[in-house]
Every structure is written in structure tokens, then in C-alpha cells.
Amino acid sequence: MRLWTKLAVSLGLILVFAFEAAGAFVFRSVEGAHLERFSRALAAQGELLAFHLAPYVARASGEREDFVLADIDNVLKNLSSLAGARVQVLGADGVILVASPPDFGAVGLRNTAPEAKSALAGMPASRRGIQEGLGRAELLAVPIEHDGATVGAVLLVASMEEMYADVGRIMRLYVASAALALGLAIGVAGLITRAIAAPVEALTRQAEAMMGGDFGVRVPVYGEDEIGRLARAFNTLADRLKDALDASDRERRRLASILTHMSEGVLAVDREGRLTAINPKAIRLLGLTGSAERWIGRPAEAAFGLAPEEAEGSLFSRPGTFLFDTPEGRTVRVTTSPVAEAGGTGAIVVLVDVTEDKRLEARQKAFVADVSHELKTPLTTIKSHVEALLDDPPPPEVQAKFLATVARETDRMIRLVGDLLFLARLEGEAAPLRRVPLSLERLVRGAAERFRPAFRQAGIALALEAAGADLWADGDWDMLDRVLDNVLSNALKFTPAGGQVTVTLGPADGGAAEIRVEDTGIGIPEEARERVFERFYRVDKARSRAHGGSGLGLSIAREIVERHGGTIRAEGRPGGGTAIVIRLPAVAKAGRAPEAGREASAWPG
Ligand SMILES: Nc1ncnc2c1ncn2[C@@H]1O[C@H](COP(=O)(O)OP(=O)(O)OP(=O)(O)O)[C@@H](O)[C@H]1O
Ligand SMILES: [Mg+2]
Numbered sequence: 001m002r003l004w005t006k007l008a009v010s011l012g013l014i015l016v017f018a019f020e021a022a023g024a025f026v027f028r029s030v031e032g033a034h035l036e037r038f039s040r041a042l043a044a045q046g047e048l049l050a051f052h053l054a055p056y057v058a059r060a061s062g063e064r065e066d067f068v069l070a071d072i073d074n075v076l077k078n079l080s081s082l083a084g085a086r087v088q089v090l091g092a093d094g095v096i097l098v099a100s101p102p103d104f105g106a107v108g109l110r111n112t113a114p115e116a117k118s119a120l121a122g123m124p125a126s127r128r129g130i131q132e133g134l135g136r137a138e139l140l141a142v143p144i145e146h147d148g149a150t151v152g153a154v155l156l157v158a159s160m161e162e163m164y165a166d167v168g169r170i171m172r173l174y175v176a177s178a179a180l181a182l183g184l185a186i187g188v189a190g191l192i193t194r195a196i197a198a199p200v201e202a203l204t205r206q207a208e209a210m211m212g213g214d215f216g217v218r219v220p221v222y223g224e225d226e227i228g229r230l231a232r233a234f235n236t237l238a239d240r241l242k243d244a245l246d247a248s249d250r251e252r253r254r255l256a257s258i259l260t261h262m263s264e265g266v267l268a269v270d271r272e273g274r275l276t277a278i279n280p281k282a283i284r285l286l287g288l289t290g291s292a293e294r295w296i297g298r299p300a301e302a303a304f305g306l307a308p309e310e311a312e313g314s315l316f317s318r319p320g321t322f323l324f325d326t327p328e329g330r331t332v333r334v335t336t337s338p339v340a341e342a343g344g345t346g347a348i349v350v351l352v353d354v355t356e357d358k359r360l361e362a363r364q365k366a367f368v369a370d371v372s373h374e375l376k377t378p379l380t381t382i383k384s385h386v387e388a389l390l391d392d393p394p395p396p397e398v399q400a401k402f403l404a405t406v407a408r409e410t411d412r413m414i415r416l417v418g419d420l421l422f423l424a425r426l427e428g429e430a431a432p433l434r435r436v437p438l439s440l441e442r443l444v445r446g447a448a449e450r451f452r453p454a455f456r457q458a459g460i461a462l463a464l465e466a467a468g469a470d471l472w473a474d475g476d477w478d479m480l481d482r483v484l485d486n487v488l489s490n491a492l493k494f495t496p497a498g499g500q501v502t503v504t505l506g507p508a509d510g511g512a513a514e515i516r517v518e519d520t521g522i523g524i525p526e527e528a529r530e531r532v533f534e535r536f537y538r539v540d541k542a543r544s545r546a547h548g549g550s551g552l553g554l555s556i557a558r559e560i561v562e563r564h565g566g567t568i569r570a571e572g573r574p575g576g577g578t579a580i581v582i583r584l585p586a587v588a589k590a591g592r593a594p595e596a597g598r599e600a601s602a603w604p605g
Contacts, residue, residue: 004190004197011189019178023171030170034163039126039138042158045085046124046142049076049154053089058146060097072098085158086134089144092151094120102133111155115141119153134159199227203234215242265332265351269300269316271344278303285351287328300349304334316347323354330355370536374416374550378409412548419552423535426559433476433563437587440471440513444505447484451492459497460519466505471513473584479560480584483568486553487517487580493547494578495521512566513586520577529570533558557582 052075060068072089076098089098094110094117096103118125119141131137137159144152202219209217215238219231259266265282267275278292286303288295295303300316304324321335333352338345385402393399425431448464455462473480491501499520508514524532524539531537536551538544544551554568561568566584573579 002197003200004193007193007197008186008190011193012186015182015185015189019182023174023178026174027167027171031167034167035160038158038160038163039140042085042126042138042140042156043124043142046140046154046156049087049089049156050142050144053154054144054146054151057089057091057097057144057152060091060152069098076100085156088155090116090120090153090155092120094153097152113139113141113155115139116153116155119143119155120150122150128160131157131159135161136164137161195222196227199231203231206234206238210238210241215239215245265353267300267303267316267349267351268339269347269349271317271341271346273299273301273316275300275303276346282351285326285330285332285353287326316349317345319347324351331358367535371420374536375413377545378413378416381409382406408548412550415548416550416552419550419556423552423556423559426556426563433479435474435476435564437472437474437589438477438480439589440473440505440515440584440586441466443477443480444484444503444515447481447488448503450485451488454492455501458492458495460492460495461500463500463502465502470589471505471507471586472589473513473564474587475564475584476560480564483557483560483582484515484517486557487582490553490580491517491519491521491578493544493549495519499577507586508583511586512583515582515584516579517582518573518577518579520573520575523572523576524570524578526572529572532570533568 053072056068056072056075060072076087076089085100086103087098087100088096088103088106088111090111091097094112096106096109096111099106115125115127120143122143122145124140124142126138126140128136128138131139134157137157140156140158142154142156143150144154199219199222206217206219209215217238219234221228221231221235259277259279262279262281265285266277266279267282268277270276274297275295276297278295280292282288282303283292283295286305288303301307304315305327306315316336317338319336319338321333324332324334326332331354333354335350335352336347337350338347340346382405385406388394389399389402394402422431444466445464448462452462488501488503495501501517501519504514504516504518506514506516528537528539532539533554535555537555538549538551554570558568561582561584564584566582568580568582571579571581
């Protein structure tokens with residue numbers, strides 16, 4: 001049942017009871033007052049009759065003469081002013097001397113009523129009850145005294161119906177006005193309780209809405225009383241709560257989005273070592289299956305595929321860092337930082353993929369070792385020759401040979417260091433490409449022509465197939481020239497006399513231009529075809545060294561080609577020999593002659 005209905009019903013019941021109690025009281029009072037007045041009037045009547053009848057009755061007891069009785073009758077007629085009252089006059093012996101009209105027949109009979117007896121004994125008596133023909137009535141017996149002796153009694157019976165009718169009229173009037181007042185009172189009470197209950201109900205509804213997460217509801221404020229102040233306080237509370245919740249919601253979403261988009265994997269661990277959060281990156285790094293929800297609540301160790309350390313508590317209860325190898329072969333650095341949380345210490349665990357760092361580190365170490373090794377060989381040669389010259393100078397022709405060796409090894413070291421510096425500059429972007437539109441045909445033809453005498457001398461045929469290939473690229477002439485230089489010098493180095501080298505320029509798929517340098521030389525074993533592009537990698541070290549090569553040429557070539565957005569690869573040829581295939585993005589022919597570009601991008605040194 002709603003509050004206002006309860007209030008209204010209780011108030012209504014109280015009002016009904018109050019009116020009923022008041023009604024009962026009024027009825028009692030009115031009835032009492034009427035009854036008393038009625039009895040007093042009857043008693044006065046009785047006294048009057050008794051007084052006036054006394055001389056006649058005293059006489060009548062002796063003689064009972066008819067004229068005396070007639071006198072009595074006269075007195076009765078004159079004095080019986082009470083409407084509807086019946087009168088009997090008794091002699092001292094209780095015999096009825098005279099009676100008012102309906103009781104005529106009783107004259108001469110003895111009245112034996114107890115009240116009559118009491119009155120004849122000198123004591124007035126009365127009784128109320130139902131009388132035939134009169135309804136509710138009062139009977140009064142009064143002694144008639146004469147000269148100090150009781151000579152008879154007068155009995156009066158008066159109907160009270162008229163009096164009750166009066167009382168009834170008064171009560172009906174009361175009930176009618178009370179009903180009207182009650183109706184009005186109940187109506188007003190309803191309105192008042194409604195006015196009190198409505199804001200309370202509104203407050204309840206808002207509290208319920210707030211419980212359901214809706215903070216938009218507002219309670220109307222009707223005034224400055226307690227309920228008005230409560231409503232105002234409630235609205236303010238709702239505003240503050242909404243603000244606080246919004247703020248924490250924003251914060252949570254921001255945090256979630258940071259976590260989701262972080263490049264590091266992050267896990268949150270509670271004081272019992274259970275996961276409370278895990279971001280997508282952590283899931284990927286650890287190679288876990290399923291969504292984050294699947295892992296929440298499970299021991300953090302499970303995400304690492306480890307069994308929890310029973311004796312020492314969670315692995316993540318202490319700050320620290322360790323490296324973890326994932327099932328997918330990656331290396332992850334795991335850093336645990338404790339975080340104070342309610343009732344204990346949790347932890348934030350950050351995962352960083354250090355696979356690349358480790359690979360780089362290994363590569364750098366290998367590189368330093370390779371460089372040291374490459375430098376050590378010529379230095380040892382130089383040292384031994386110089387020592388020989390110093391200690392025990394050989395004959396002059398041998399000295400000249402030794403000095404020539406020293407000069408060759410020094411040249412090789414200078415070339416090596418130069419190549420390394422160039423490679424470092426290329427990788428460090430310190431050597432920006434000076435790109436101009438250039439004719440690839442001119443580039444290829446220029447390089448081939450430069451090498452022609454050397455090929456002729458080595459007894460190798462050199463063919464150029466670039467006819468009609470009017471292909472242009474946006475490139476750095478000197479850099480690309482350096483690529484062709486190395487590829488052609490390799491073909492020259494690794495092709496025996498009598499061999500054939502063919503340079504082809506033509507279009508390739510996807511708007512690319514392709515330069516192929518094919519030879520009929522010693523070839524590159526299939527498993528080494530990718531590795532020849534690594535620094536210092538040579539298939540046959542001794543042979544390559546004999547040609548003065550350090551194994552950097554193709555790695556520099558790949559670096560340059562890739563910086564032009566192209567590719568370079570080594571292929572085997574069916575009849576033995578090698579094909580080096582270079583692809584570069586081709587561009588529309590430019591109006592500018594590539595020579596102009598060449599001048600503009602003179603090789604810096
Ligand atoms: N045309 C080819 N035929 C056979 N082997 C080749 C050919 N080109 C390259 N190679 C192999 O690849 C290796 C690497 O070549 P790269 O040009 O990088 O080094 P290099 O020629 O030995 O030294 P550098 O170019 O620094 O003088 C060579 O040592 C050789 O073993
Ligand atoms: Mg080379």
C-alpha cells in the first residue's frame with residue numbers, strides 16, 4: 001500500500017472514530033438532559049396534584065362520596081397539564097378512586113404496583129419502562145399527605161416517545177452535519193497526506209532510479225520545509241554522485257583505452273596473485289588464447305604457463321624483472337611493480353617485447369667481431385711484412401714485393417673502412433638520396449661501358465640488351481651506379497675466362513623496371529643466395545679475398561635499392577652461373593636529361 005493511501009486511511013479512520021465518540025457523547029448528554037427535564041416536570045406535576053388533591057382524598061377515604069370524587073376529577077382536569085400522561089388517584093388502601101380516561105374501567109380496583117405501595121407508605125417511587133399504548137414511559141407514584149398523614153397516592157404514567165423523538169431529531173441533525181464535516185475532513189486529510197507523501201514518493205522513485213544507475217531523475221522542490229530541503233539535498237547528492245561516477249567512468253574508459261592501445265603488455269595482479277586485468281598486447285605477447293575475461297581471476301602464473309610457487313607465494317608479489325621466452329619464440333622482459341591496494345599489495349606487471357633488441361644486440365656483437373676479424377687479417381699481414389723488413393732486411397727485389405703487399409693490404413683496409421662508413425651513413429640516414437628522374441638505359445649502358453675493357457681483358461663476353469627500353473626511375477644516380485658497379489664487378493670476379501655476362505633492362509610487373517645481370521660463372525649455392533646480401537658474407541672466403549673483396553658489396557647494394565623502394569635478389573641459372581635481379585619503381589619519362597641530375601648529385605666522397 002502506498003504511503004499516502006496509508007496516511008489517508010489512518011487519518012480517515014481516526015476521524016471516523018473521533019466523530020463516532022463525539023456522537024455517542026452528544027447523544028448521552030442530550031438524552032440525559034432531556035430525561036432529567038422530563039422527570040423533573042413529571043415530579044412537579046405529581047407534587048402539584050398531590051398537594052391539590054390532598055383535602056379531597058382525605059375526605060374521600062372516609063366517605064367516598066360521589067361528589068368528592070367529582071371534585072377530585074375536577075382537580076385532575078384542571079391540573080393535568082402534561083399531555084399524554086395518565087393519572088390514577090389511590091385511596092389510603094390502594095383502591096383507585098379516580099382514573100384518567102383510558103383507565104376508567106380500573107376505578108374501584110386495588111393498584112398493587114410496588115411504586116403504589118411505596119407511595120402509600122410515604123415514599124415517592126418511579127420506574128421507566130414500556131407501557132402498553134404509550135411506548136417508552138415513566139411511571140411516578142407520589143404520596144398524598146394531609147395533616148401529617150399519608151392519605152393516598154397519585155400515580156402518573158407519561159409517555160417519553162415525544163421526548164425521544166426530539167432527541168432523535170437532534171441526533172439526526174448531528175449525524176448529518178457530522179457526516180458533512182467528516183467528508184470534508186477526510187478530503188482535506190487526503191489532500192494534506194498527498195502533499196506530504198508525493199515528495200516522499202518522488203524521493204523514493206529517485207532513490208530507486210539511482211540504484212538502477214539512472215542519475216538523470218530530479219525531485220521537484222515544492223518549498224523550504226524539511227521535505228523541500230530533503231529534496232534539494234537529494235538532488236544535489238544525485239548531481240554529485242553522477243559527477244563522481246561520470247568522472248570515474250571517464251577515468252576507467254581512459255585507462256582501458258590506454259591499456260588497450262599500449263605497445264607494452266600490462267597485467268594487474270591482486271594481493272592473492274590473481275589477474276584483475278590483462279590488455280590485448282599482453283594476450284598477444286604471451287600467446288594466450290581467448291579473451292581477457294577468460295583470464296581474469298586466474299593466478300597470474302597461469303598466463304605465463306607456470307605453476308604457482310606454493311611456498312613463496314605469487315611470483316608477482318615481489319618487485320623484480322626477469323626475461324621470459326614465450327612459446328612463440330619471442331623474448332619478453334617482465335617487470336613487476338608492487339601497487340598498494342585495499343587489504344594488501346597487488347602488482348602491475350609490464351611486458352616488453354625485447355626480441356628485436358636481443359636480435360640487434362646479437363647482430364651488433366657479430367658485426368663487431370666480423371669487423372675486428374676483417375681488420376685483423378690485413379693488419380697481421382702488414383705487421384709480419386714490416387717486421388721482416390725491419391729485423392732482417394731481405395734483398396731489394398723482395399723488399400719491393402713486401403712493400404707492394406703492405407700497400408695492397410692497406411688499400412684493402414681503407415676500402416673496408418670506407419665501405420663500413422658508407423654503410424653506417426646509409427643506415428643512419430646520414431646520406432640522403434638525391435633523387436632525380438633518370439634514364440635507366442643511360443645508367444646501365446654507362447656502367448657496362450665502364451666495365452667493357454676489364455671484361456675484354458678477362459676474356460669474358462659482355463652483352464647489353466636494353467634496346468627500346470625507355471625506362472625512367474626517380475633515383476640517386478651515384479648510388480644506383482654504385483650498385484651496378486658491385487654487381488658487374490662480382491660477375492667479372494666470379495666468371496672464368498670464356499664466360500658470358502648479359503645485362504638486360506626491361507619492364508616488370510607492377511610498373512617496375514628490372515635490371516638483370518646474368519653470368520655463366522661459378523654460381524651461388526642455393527642456400528647462400530639470401531645470405532650473400534649479409535655483411536661480410538662470402539661463399540668462398542679465400543677466393544673472394546684473393547679478389548680483394550670484403551663481402552660488403554651486396555649488402556650496400558641491397559640497402560641502396562631498398563631505399564629506392566626496390567628489391568634485389570640472386571637467382572641461379574639453369575646452366576650454372578648467377579643472375580642478380582634488381583627491380584626499381586619506374587616513373588614517367590621526365591623532360592630533364594639524367595646527365596643534369598648526375599651533375600647535381602655528384603658523389604660526395
Ligand atoms: N656473380 C656471382 N657469382 C658467384 N658468386 C657471387 C656472385 N656475386 C656474389 N657472389 C658471392 O657473394 C659474396 C658476396 O658478394 P659481395 O659483393 O657482397 O662481396 P664481395 O664481392 O666478396 O666483396 P666486395 O663487394 O665488398 O668487394 C661473394 O663473396 C661471392 O661469394
Ligand atoms: Mg662485390
